[in-house]
Amino acid sequence: MSDSSPLLEVTDLCTTFTTPTGPVAAVSGVSFTLNHDETLGIVGESGSGKTVLSRTVMGLQPRRNVVVTGSSRLNGVELVGASEAEKRRVWGLEVAMIFQDPMTSLNPVMRIGKQIDEILRVRRGLSRSAARDRAIELLELVGIPSPTQRYREYPGALSGGMRQRVVIAAALAGSPQLLMADEPTTGLDVTIQAQILNLLDDLRARLRMSVVLVTHDLGVVATRTSRLVVMYAGRVVEVGSTRDLFARHRMPYTRALLEGSPRLSNPAHTRLVTIPGRPPNLAQLPAGCSFAPRCAYATAQCHVERPELQPADGLGHYFACWNPLPTPTGVS
Amino acid sequence: MSSAFAVSELLESPAATPERKRRLGLLFWICVGWLSLNVLAAIFANVLPLDNPLQQNYSAINVGPSLHHLFGTDDLGRDIFSRVVFGSRVSIEVGLGAMAIGFGVGAPLGMLAAYRRGTLDTVLSLFMYVFLAFPAIIATIAVLSFWTPRSLFKIVIVVGVASVPLVFRVIRASTMNVATREFVVAAKVQGATDRRILVKELLPNVAPIGVSFLLIGVATVITLEGSLAFLGLSVSPPTPSWGNMINESRTILQTNPWLAIFPSAAMCLFLLCLNFIGDRLRSHFDVSDVKL
Numbered sequence: 099m100s101d102s103s104p105l106l107e108v109t110d111l112c113t114t115f116t117t118p119t120g121p122v123a124a125v126s127g128v129s130f131t132l133n134h135d136e137t138l139g140i141v142g143e144s145g146s147g148k149t150v151l152s153r154t155v156m157g158l159q160p161r162r163n164v165v166v167t168g169s170s171r172l173n174g175v176e177l178v179g180a181s182e183a184e185k186r187r188v189w190g191l192e193v194a195m196i197f198q199d200p201m202t203s204l205n206p207v208m209r210i211g212k213q214i215d216e217i218l219r220v221r222r223g224l225s226r227s228a229a230r231d232r233a234i235e236l237l238e239l240v241g242i243p244s245p246t247q248r249y250r251e252y253p254g255a256l257s258g259g260m261r262q263r264v265v266i267a268a269a270l271a272g273s274p275q276l277l278m279a280d281e282p283t284t285g286l287d288v289t290i291q292a293q294i295l296n297l298l299d300d301l302r303a304r305l306r307m308s309v310v311l312v313t314h315d316l317g318v319v320a321t322r323t324s325r326l327v328v329m330y331a332g333r334v335v336e337v338g339s340t341r342d343l344f345a346r347h348r349m350p351y352t353r354a355l356l357e358g359s360p361r362l363s364n365p366a367h368t369r370l371v372t373i374p375g376r377p378p379n380l381a382q383l384p385a386g387c388s389f390a391p392r393c394a395y396a397t398a399q400c401h402v403e404r405p406e407l408q409p410a411d412g413l414g415h416y417f418a419c420w421n422p423l424p425t426p427t428g429v430s
Numbered sequence: 431m432s433s434a435f436a437v438s439e440l441l442e443s444p445a446a447t448p449e450r451k452r453r454l455g456l457l458f459w460i461c462v463g464w465l466s467l468n469v470l471a472a473i474f475a476n477v478l479p480l481d482n483p484l485q486q487n488y489s490a491i492n493v494g495p496s497l498h499h500l501f502g503t504d505d506l507g508r509d510i511f512s513r514v515v516f517g518s519r520v521s522i523e524v525g526l527g528a529m530a531i532g533f534g535v536g537a538p539l540g541m542l543a544a545y546r547r548g549t550l551d552t553v554l555s556l557f558m559y560v561f562l563a564f565p566a567i568i569a570t571i572a573v574l575s576f577w578t579p580r581s582l583f584k585i586v587i588v589v590g591v592a593s594v595p596l597v598f599r600v601i602r603a604s605t606m607n608v609a610t611r612e613f614v615v616a617a618k619v620q621g622a623t624d625r626r627i628l629v630k631e632l633l634p635n636v637a638p639i640g641v642s643f644l645l646i647g648v649a650t651v652i653t654l655e656g657s658l659a660f661l662g663l664s665v666s667p668p669t670p671s672w673g674n675m676i677n678e679s680r681t682i683l684q685t686n687p688w689l690a691i692f693p694s695a696a697m698c699l700f701l702l703c704l705n706f707i708g709d710r711l712r713s714h715f716d717v718s719d720v721k722l
Contacts (some may be wrong), residue, residue: 156619162547186623187621188621189620189622190619193619194619202613205634207635208630216620220622221621268616268620284434
């Protein structure tokens with residue numbers, strides 16, 4: 099496994115849904131790479147195409163009414179347009195997924211242990227007892243107390259945070275190199291959110307995995323990702339290292355997202371800044387920059403011509419804007 | 431003193447609840463017992479000390495219940511008790527046989543249609559709804575009138591085929607309810623094949639509804655057989671069935687009500703037990719309902 103070739107290489111990925119009212123471009127022209135042992139954050143508002151992107155990257159899309167173009171290569175294996183059998187070889191063993199709602203992502207009538215050791219027995223060919231031992235080990239790894247007893251319980255007996263830990267254990271069972279976490283903490287309490295995120299971070303470091311963390315919450319990605327992809331209306335509007343994007347973002351949308359996050363350093367009762375307007379209708383995107391109608395810096399050009407991604411100062415930092423914010427002086 | 435008592439009671443109640451939930455209840459076991467008794471009697475009717483159900487005794491015509499004839503005799507002097515026991519064979523065979531056909535065909539198709547959706551679902555559903563548009567009783571009467579000579583086997587087939595769309599519809603609906611949940615996608619990205627998802631993930635979720643509908647379906651089919659027998663379209667006399675006994679009683683209802691009462695009561699109790707067990711099992715196996 100050479101570190102020079104990226105683990106995941108997404109090139110010009112487009113996902114278009116065919117609907118009765120016309121095509122809806124949920125993801126258009128998205129490119130990014132993910133290296134081994136790295137955490138990438140995908141951020142954006144609701145409806146910006148984050149979830150569709152993360153599923154398309156895995157090759158997971160509805161059977162019908164969808165057109166996917168472009169390329170998504172995991173360890174050099176193309177997942178876009180691959181047959182179900184080809185994808186099944188990769189799914190679970192090289193890439194695993196954690197879902198938003200732990201209440202629905204576990205089978206309610208299957209014992210917890212069985213949901214974890216299924217993949218070990220079917221895909222890894224472990225014996226019943228070996229799979230059981232490994233599943234209990236995994237439950238312990240994700241911090242579930244008395245795993246031997248929990249192994250035999252049904253998901254209904256666990257709290258949301260515990261269930262999400264089980265979901266993570268199940269995802270780890272196939273020892274994947276890439277973990278896709280689609281809003282893994284949205285369905286959980288704030289106090290549990292931090293625990294789950296720290297657990298993910300810790301596991302990533304220990305198991306030398308790469309993680310794609312999809313979220314709308316910048317607080318979630320701030321300290322846990324090395325790079326960020328900011329999405330708006332199905333397109334990447336800014337990409338770069340997390341440090342660069344927080345300190346020297348150029349795209350007004352990124353700033354708007356940052357200003358919309360609560361900060362502990364703000365005085366009490368500070369009103370959160372909201373982004374005026376609503377995300378655009380993906381079926382009728384404006385000709386120019388999709389963000390222009392909501393942007394305070396928009397000029398005539400923004401409404402007619404779409405900006406392409408262009409390099410900024412930082413390494414691997416790109417943004418798509420005609421009127422970028424100035425780079426703050428004094429920051430090196 | 432009294433408050434301490436209340437607190438201890440509060441503390442104990444959560445532990446007691448799951449225990450109580452696991453119990454099926456006395457009535458359930460009484461129903462199971464009654465059904466088992468019926469089924470065993472039907473199986474071993476030949477070796478039980480019963481009168482020959484076809485034996486006519488002209489010295490005891492239309493007599494009421496007595497020690498010699500527990501349920502009395504009919505207008506040909508045949509023992510009603512023996513005929514009720516032998517008659518249960520027809521009902522049980524039709525009930526189980528027809529539901530075996532109905533579930534054997536309807537359940538896999540329903541699950542497949544709900545999981546795959548698309549063209550397969552559209553075509554299957556359309557076909558089943560066209561089928562359902564014919565009233566089952568009229569359709570079975572029409573087919574059985576022309577498909578002669580009648581036999582139990584043919585009745586089982588016709589009633590079984592008639593039940594396929596009903597089973598399909600129930601199983602498809604309950605599968606669809608489960609198939610759209612995220613754990614199905616989760617299983618898929620764990621690399622599970624479609625067959626594995628259907629059998630391991632979806633089937634256990636659909637099974638409780640399937641089992642309860644199976645029992646209620648058996649009850650419905652027995653009623654249907656009863657209706658057919660009442661119209662003279664079930665097994666030919668003199669073979670007894672609950673339905674044709676009730677039919678025979680029609681003309682002598684005023685002189686000998688026993689001939690109508692006993693087969694009706696046998697059928698009614700049998701169906702009641704089936705429905706009750708089905709309903710009880712459904713709520714019992716519903717582990718997804720368990721809340722802390």
